[in-house]
Amino acid sequence: MILSYCLNPNCSEPQNHPSVKHCQSCGANLILHNRYRSIKKIGKGGFGATFLGIDLSLPGNPFCVIKQLRPTSKDQETFDMALELFEREAKTLGKIDHPQIPRLLDYFEEDKHFYLVQSLVKGKNLQQEVKQNGVFNESQVKAFLKEILPVLKYIHSLKMIHRDIKPANILRREQDGKLVLIDFGAVKDQVNTQLANQNYGQTAFTQFAVGTMGFAPPEQLAMRPIYSSDIYAIGATCLYLMTAKSPKDIAADELTGELLWEKEVRLSAGFVKILRKMLEVDVRNRYKSIDEVLVDLDIVPYEQQLEQNLFTHSKPVTPPPNLESESNDNTYVSATSRLAMAIRARKSRQGKSKYVAQVTPQSLLNAYSRGRIDFSQQVFNKFNFAHANIPNINFRNSQLIQAKFEEANLEGANFYSANASGANFNKANLRKVHFFKAELESADFRGADLEGANLEGANLDSANLCGANLTNSNITEEQIQQAQTNWATIFPDGKRHIW
Incomplete structure (x- = not known):
């Protein structure tokens, strides 16, 4: 028997028989929006909670995820502003249409609580995956980045910032093994930021941290997130995947705040350079866009390929025709110059052949x-x-x-x-x-x-x-x-x- 679960945060006995419509302990309504019934709490944070629910209006009563945002301030002006921001941001979330992001099914306000309803994605998050299977190696982390970064690029193209990227918010979908980005902080963080800017003081909204400690960069914790804040969080997620440690548990430079992560892992020089730039505390030195990261990720393996065959060590890499010299003489070309020419050749889309390792x-x-x-x-x-x-x-x-x-x-x-x-x-x-x-x-x-x-x-x-x-x-x-x-x-x- 699947029980009903009361969403009143102050209810002492939230579990109820599925046939009742009001909580037998506190009297709260158990059927949200005349459509959704919560059956289990699956998460809790500073701004609310997440529940597993069922949609009573559809055949088969499919599962869904119900996210409850709980502004605790009793100030009516504060609540009215929060409601306006919630509706505006929820409509923005509703524009997301990507196969690796859960679909927003509904949003509404009921009893001064705000609700988002999203499609359910079955699978384990990357935090669970690391605990079960162990840490990732460099090639696995690169594969992770190449799959998740285009999803994040799509989000940024909608002028949105995720704001809460971490291993627990990236699922590996059971159905096909694809990564799925969940739990957007757009609504709660927009409410936090706007209320803080309006000088509403230390209300129930502005007391909540934005993002997750260790994964959120300094500017985001100061309620000024930018697109590259998500890039920092992705870099911090990579550290967790390779070490099973939260970034806040990794030593940091006392003067700059930079994480001293390099001694925790063994990586190629090219990939170390990429992670350093993703994890820059100073936003002026950090990657500005997802495309910049993807370009560097694309170049690194080719750089390695110039030194050795991508798969085997038995045969030297043969450079593309006319790559080592621009003329017919035997002029020496430095390794740096050969690399630069190789990258240009690789990027060329027409008229030049490209070497492909057999x-x-x-x-x-x-x-x-x-x-x-x-x-x-x-x-x-x-x-x-x-x-x-x-x-x-x-x-x-x-x-x-x-x-x-x-x-x-x-x-x-x-x-x-x-x-x-x-x-x-x-x-x-x-x-x-x-x-x-x-x-x-x-x-x-x-x-x-x-x-x-x-x-x-x-x-x-x-x-x-x-x-x-x-x-x-x-x-x-x-x-x-x-x-x-x-x-x-x-x-x-x-x-x-x-x-």
Whole structure:
């Protein structure tokens, strides 16, 4: 039985029977906006609380997230201003339309509390992920940045600042393994800032801290956030991912306030330079925009590629044609000059060939063994990964036509929207693999372990599931009918069906 949970912050017995409409302890209304019922508290902060709820107006009563903002001031003028700011900022949040940001479903005021209702995203946040799986290495952090920074760039394009970026506010979506940015501080922080600017004194609003200590830079704590405040918070999040330490637990320079983080991690010189600039206390020295960070992230691996092959150490990198010298003589060109020319060549979109390191199955496995897991949006057709041990590898949107994965360990791997038609997964470990929207036509899954795998939206036309274990997998009856099965196939209910 799913209980109702009273949203009155002063209620002594908030749990109620689901059939009642008013709290049996304090008498508060349990059905918000004639539509939403709270069932569980899932978070609490200085400005309110977050609850898991259900939408009673829609078929199936889907889950949602209810965020309650609690201005405690009894001053009517203060409340009226807060209500106006809340409505204005909530409308701004309503303009967000991005697949990696929860959708705003509703906003309203009831009993002098403000509410935001958002779609529910199932998954673990990065703080939980680090505690469960351990810290990230450099390649994993770079992959994190390359995925989350474009989401933040979208937010900034709407002239919004997130204001509360931290590991607990970034989820890895269970459905497809993508990162999702949650818990926007736009409403509460705009209320805080405006009321402070209007000289309302130390009201209940201005007493609340803006952002999270350790992740928020000085200018944000002073209620003057700018776009690069989010960049600092992303950099601080990287520190947590690599150390499992909150930035406030990392030593800082007593004179400047700069975090002394470099002794906590082992990173390449190029990436250290990027993090230093993200974590600058002085905003004049910090990155001004997301694009600046992305450009530097794009250059760093190419800089490393000039020194050694991206995947292997056995062959030297061959520079692009005419890169080492502008003329036909043998004039010496310094390493710095070669790097500059290489970067210019890489950025050139037309008329010049660009060197691309040759990737082989073995070079990919070597890269994986050194910590790289992201191999998304690449072409690996007919590659042989038989017996490979590559759990949690990311093949999102990659081409894997007729690739061989016999008896490979791919547990937790991400094949989101990948094309693996005709691939051989015979007897492979595919537990909890994300095949969401993957092209799997004629793929061979005989004897494969697909327990808990997500096959939602995947094309399984003529795929061979004979002897496969589909226990608790996300697959429809229609998909099963498209594929081949036999008496040895274990279906999602954990049973073999007698034909």
